[in-house]
Amino acid sequence: MKTGGRKYALVTGGSRGIGRAVCLRLSEMGFRVIINYRSNDAEAENVLSMIRENGGDGELLKFDVADKAAVESSVAGWKEAHPDDCIRVLVNNAGFRRDSLLVWMEDNDWNAVIDVTLKGFLNVTRILLPDMLVSRYGRIINIASLSGIKGLPGQTNYSAAKGGLIAATKALAQETAKKKVTVNAVAPGFIATDMTEDLDENELRKLIPAGRFGKPEEVAALVGFLASEESSYITGEVISVNGGLYT
Numbered sequence: 667m668k669t670g671g672r673k674y675a676l677v678t679g680g681s682r683g684i685g686r687a688v689c690l691r692l693s694e695m696g697f698r699v700i701i702n703y704r705s706n707d708a709e710a711e712n713v714l715s716m717i718r719e720n721g722g723d724g725e726l727l728k729f730d731v732a733d734k735a736a737v738e739s740s741v742a743g744w745k746e747a748h749p750d751d752c753i754r755v756l757v758n759n760a761g762f763r764r765d766s767l768l769v770w771m772e773d774n775d776w777n778a779v780i781d782v783t784l785k786g787f788l789n790v791t792r793i794l795l796p797d798m799l800v801s802r803y804g805r806i807i808n809i810a811s812l813s814g815i816k817g818l819p820g821q822t823n824y825s826a827a828k829g830g831l832i833a834a835t836k837a838l839a840q841e842t843a844k845k846k847v848t849v850n851a852v853a854p855g856f857i858a859t860d861m862t863e864d865l866d867e868n869e870l871r872k873l874i875p876a877g878r879f880g881k882p883e884e885v886a887a888l889v890g891f892l893a894s895e896e897s898s899y900i901t902g903e904v905i906s907v908n909g910g911l912y913t
């Protein structure tokens with residue numbers, strides 16, 4: 667049983683936006699952060715530098731979450747290099763939109779969004795879960811979306827993926843609760859990141875009771891709490907961070 671060693675947290679899609687803010691928050695909480703990213707080395711290096719400037723430490727782990735073989739070989743390599751350490755926190759954050767009305771939806775856009783969200787969740791969670799179960803401690807936090815709760819037009823692929831992620835969160839939470847592994851979902855509304863850069867904030871803010879888009883740090887604050895030991899009796903939940911847009 668690996669209960670000693672250094673405390674690691676793995677954040678998928680950690681090189682920018684919400685993922686970057688989560689990496690920084692977890693580092694402030696004392697975790698060594700494994701920053702997963704798919705392609706942009708410079709952005710990922712930048713997050714690691716920010717962590718080090720703040721007195722923390724971490725490392726980069728490059729793989730596409732939807733690519734099972736890549737996930738397995740990267741994580742196996744990490745485990746081999748860290749025989750005494752264990753990953754106690756997993757934040758499944760990697761994701762993207764490929765919006766289109768369903769009548770014009772291309773198969774590729776449907777499949778890519780489902781794959782990054784659901785296969786990504788499966789690939790990364792399945793490989794890290796056994797160690798959490800054996801050590802009887804773990805925190806799994808899935809970044810879902812308002813779109814997965816309410817459904818948003820133009821996003822049937824994304825709504826299906828995030829809705830599926832929410833259902834998977836609830837199911838897995840029941841499988842792992844006795845082993846003290848909690849599984850929760852965070853559902854952001856509109857958060858100012860690269861993903862929402864193309865949206866008209868001035869128009870959309872009228873729909874949001876708080877009157878503005880959220881900041882990545884406002885999502886990271888909740889993720890940090892769910893990643894902490896204090897959240898031990900919260901599992902299978904979906905918590906919105908959306909400025910009152912939908913409750």
Ligand code: NAI
Pocket residue numbers: 678679680681682683684685702703704705729730731732759760761762763782809810811812853854855856857858859860861862
């Ligand atoms: P972003 O586009 O700034 O960041 C997404 C990150 O995921 C990037 O680092 C990207 O490289 C990474 N990524 C994408 N595909 C990947 C793959 N196959 N393997 C590994 N990494 C991959 O977007 P943002 O806004 O930070 O989104 C983070 C999460 O929050 C996503 O799951 C998104 O669906 C969710 N979300 C975002 C909202 C927003 O308003 N920004 C609202 C609701 C949910």
